[in-house]
Amino acid sequence: MPVTENWKPTIVAFCCNWCSYAGADLAGSSRLAYPADVKIIKVPCSCRVNPMFILRAFEKGADGVILCGCHPGDCHYSTGNYYARRRMTLLFSMLDYLGVEEGRTRVEWVSAAEGVKFSETMNSFVEKVRALGPNVRLGDLRCKN
């Protein structure tokens, strides 16, 4: 994909039902702006996100993937986000190892009261991914198409 001035990244945001999705809702009802490039997928808990979801998002053409969940200690299911944190730490480190720039992956804890944080996070993440350009890697590590 050629990089043009008008190129818009595709960002997939996995948001947990209890905090971050409500945070996104608050951002909306507070009329805070965040780029339309962010596609939100609601999940019951951040630990519902199987590492394969992230890989599949990249394979399907995402340029960046962000996972949002309740703040550690605030998980609706008590401990889900602690497990998610370990998994994502390892997965993102592996993606970095494979050559997917670390700016394309991010985890952010956003509570239901943090509409402003949600909007700021999405703005800065989209900016960062836009600077990195389209994700040409991970689409096909085995170069078989």
Place this chain on the structure above:
Amino acid sequence: MQELIVRAKELLEKGEVARVLGWKKGEQEYDAEPAFFETAESLDNFVYNGFCGANLSKYMIEAGKKEGKTLVFLKPCDSYSYNQLLREHRVDREKAYIIGVGCKGKLAISKIPFDGILKVSGAQYPDAQEILTVETLYGTETIPYKDAMLERCHVCKGKDHVVYDELLGESADTVDADRFAEVERIEKMSPEEKFAYFQSELSKCIRCNACRNVCPACSCRKCVFDSTAFDSEQKANTTSFEEKMFHIIRAFHVAGRCTDCGECSRVCPQGIPLHLFNRKFIKDINALYGEYQAGSDLECPAPLTSFTTTDAEPGVGRG
């Protein structure tokens, strides 16, 4: 080798074990392959030499479904895999009689760079000679034993078995390299170089599934890579997603359970250094959640099924 056969025959004849799991002669001397022996006579084909790198612990899952005890020979590093399977309740300790065999480093035929190999002498255990003599169609060559060793033996886990009923033979620690040196080398590359490196390695993959089938940690009854569209077992899926992400997914599925036995790299017909994926996870786990060796301990919590409230945030401590 002879003492192993004698002991195995003794246990078979006494009826203490119903079968023996070991290695048998292949067509070539360097083709030793895992095999079950049910009778004392069949043990004549038993072999234990430098080419018996195969880890037998995974076969104990199948053996556990049969009647009676199975005698299994485990090298020190194989015993970690067995212990890990024990922890995951995949094998039945009651149905195994484990003889810990001595190991002084195993050989990889692919590391012996001569054509037309007929015979490798010095590969007979326990005479782990310093120099191997290789008879080929074109003459006799020599190579230092160390140079022909499997990659995993250069980062040997040590000479002690973590689980056994009895020990036979001596082991030696053959470590002579830094386990994470190659991972660190890749971590220092730029994103472009990293991707180019892995693309060049992974594009060799023919999706034969040998790495999955040999892996002791890959012992799920139902594997995500099995197709649901065919009745025949182990038919691989061919969706583009799996084609592309196979190795990353596989490495993640065994993260925290992989003992770094190196079987994946040993069996890869294309010579892809698959252990580099597993080792990256092990390196990160060690750095972020404390030193952890899967299979060494049956009690301590596994890194991906436990947590602390003060764990590092994703993105911290990246190479």
